[in-house]
Amino acid sequence: MNADAHSVLVPAGPQAAGIAHLWWIYFGVCLVIALAIIGLTAALALRRTPVTAPDVAGDSRLARIVGGAVILSVLIVFGLLIVDLVIARSLRVPADRPALSIEVTGHQWWWSVRYLDPAVHKSFVTANEIHVPVGRTVRLLLKSADVIHSFWAPSFAGKKDLVPGHPAELTFQADRAGTFRGQCAEFCGLQHAHMDLVIVAEPPKQFEAWATASRGDGAVARGDSAVRGRAVFMSHSCALCHTIEGTPARSQVGPDLTHLASRTTIGAGAFPNTRGYLAGWIVDAPSLKPGVSMPPNPLPGDDLQALLDYLESLK
Amino acid sequence: MNAPGGIAGLAALLMLAGCERDIHRLRSEPSGSIPAEQAKGPLAAPEHYTGNALAVSQGQQLYDDFNCGGCHAHGGGSIGPSFMGSHWRYGGTLDAIHASIVHGRPNGMPAFGGRITADQSWELSAYVLSMGGHLRFDVAPNRQDHMQVRPTEAATKPAP
Numbered sequence: 144m145n146a147d148a149h150s151v152l153v154p155a156g157p158q159a160a161g162i163a164h165l166w167w168i169y170f171g172v173c174l175v176i177a178l179a180i181i182g183l184t185a186a187l188a189l190r191r192t193p194v195t196a197p198d199v200a201g202d203s204r205l206a207r208i209v210g211g212a213v214i215l216s217v218l219i220v221f222g223l224l225i226v227d228l229v230i231a232r233s234l235r236v237p238a239d240r241p242a243l244s245i246e247v248t249g250h251q252w253w254w255s256v257r258y259l260d261p262a263v264h265k266s267f268v269t270a271n272e273i274h275v276p277v278g279r280t281v282r283l284l285l286k287s288a289d290v291i292h293s294f295w296a297p298s299f300a301g302k303k304d305l306v307p308g309h310p311a312e313l314t315f316q317a318d319r320a321g322t323f324r325g326q327c328a329e330f331c332g333l334q335h336a337h338m339d340l341v342i343v344a345e346p347p348k349q350f351e352a353w354a355t356a357s358r359g360d361g362a363v364a365r366g367d368s369a370v371r372g373r374a375v376f377m378s379h380s381c382a383l384c385h386t387i388e389g390t391p392a393r394s395q396v397g398p399d400l401t402h403l404a405s406r407t408t409i410g411a412g413a414f415p416n417t418r419g420y421l422a423g424w425i426v427d428a429p430s431l432k433p434g435v436s437m438p439p440n441p442l443p444g445d446d447l448q449a450l451l452d453y454l455e456s457l458k
Numbered sequence: 459m460n461a462p463g464g465i466a467g468l469a470a471l472l473m474l475a476g477c478e479r480d481i482h483r484l485r486s487e488p489s490g491s492i493p494a495e496q497a498k499g500p501l502a503a504p505e506h507y508t509g510n511a512l513a514v515s516q517g518q519q520l521y522d523d524f525n526c527g528g529c530h531a532h533g534g535g536s537i538g539p540s541f542m543g544s545h546w547r548y549g550g551t552l553d554a555i556h557a558s559i560v561h562g563r564p565n566g567m568p569a570f571g572g573r574i575t576a577d578q579s580w581e582l583s584a585y586v587l588s589m590g591g592h593l594r595f596d597v598a599p600n601r602q603d604h605m606q607v608r609p610t611e612a613a614t615k616p617a618p
Contacts (some may be wrong), residue, residue, distance in 0.1 A: 289603060340464070379571040380572075383573050396523040429486070430485075433485070434484045439485075
């Protein structure tokens with residue numbers, strides 16, 4: 144993913160655009176002031192005639208200049224404050240605007256994502272990857288399962304903390320399609336730096352197709368290898384922590400794997416979702432991402448290949 | 459006491475006592491790799507679990523993850539026995555609790571051996587001990603990840 148997929152200055156929605164505008168305004172004002180001060184200081188330093196400390200109180204012209212500068216400073220500071228308030232106000236989304244509601248729960252060190260729907264049977268769960276339709280307001284409900292995390296997708300909005308016991312909301316909108324990156328922005332433990340999110344903004348029709356596919360159960364195992372792989376999954380300790388909808392595996396300790404093969408990364412953005420990395424993750428996740436709750440699972444070669452075949456079928 | 463020898467000595471003593479408490483052992487050996495290992499006798503170094511704050515904290519997390527509270531509630535017991543009283547059905551030692559977790563017990567306690575790693579089973583055992591207030595106050599967890607329905611483990615006194 145290139146740098147534009149997670150840059151504060153390359154906004155992909157109105158909230159991020161407002162923040163970027165604010166940033167440029169502050170940058171411009173501060174640049175002008177900094178250049179003026181540096182210029183004046185340089186002019187003073189390069190004077191040939193010696194400089195004596197001025198008597199500000201006694202010299203009324205100097206007093207007027209200093210007084211004027213103080214007033215100007217106050218006006219600039221308050222001006223910047225007003226710019227901040229105006230932009231922030233313009234980005235606020237009314238609470239009653241219809242929006243796509245997504246509940247994001249932070250864990251150490253992955254993201255659990257639940258798409259909410261007034262028709263409860265249409266809700267579905269995924270992990271580490273969020274799809275949003277372009278042009279529609281998205282309301283994130285942010286919760287934490289353990290410690291304080293923070294949701295930061297710079298292409299869309301500012302940071303919002305996920306505080307355990309205190310659910311929060313973050314509203315944004317994607318204005319163009321693309322794949323963007325998010326990350327955890329509050330130190331949450333050993334792997335805080337490796338807790339990424341993939342955010343895919345897509346046209347509404349494509350989003351609906353993805354959502355419909357995601358609502359479905361995990362693919363039925365077809366072929367000898369995948370069937371054997373499913374048996375390996377159920378008989379080992381995998382089912383103790385993972386869910387695959389449509390199977391007896393229903394635990395919520397670790398990420399939902401129902402549509403694992405449709406995701407682009409594993410380990411919360413740690414590695415690409417390829418057969419090789421997945422094998423390494425299953426067999427020895429702690430050596431790839433020290434501290435994760437997923438234990439090593441040494442499997443005989445045949446079992447591992449069968450399990451990979453099954454997992455790759457979970458589109 | 460007479461400084462500096464006395465203070466230095468006290469500081470050294472406190473540091474030594476705190477050493478084991480703060481070691482982070484991050485890697486669990488694979489689950490089910492050697493089931494017989496988990497059934498072996500007393501653990502070589504029980505203080506790696508009963509004296510280690512991270513281990514007990516992990517045990518607290520695992521207790522919720524694997525739904526132990528479904529039968530044992532938050533230590534007070536429900537359809538499963540309580541961990542906060544003075545009577546233990548199979549003995550209230552770390553090894554007895556570990557055997558219950560790994561092998562299961564009659565009348566409904568499932569056997570987790572081979573499904574969870576050996577480290578996880580010892581961490582859970584240490585946490586069970588902490589629920590009765592049997593661990594040192596600085597090792598037992600002092601924060602719960604849910605609504606507080608009982609004193610924290612660090613503040614629990616063992617039943618007489």
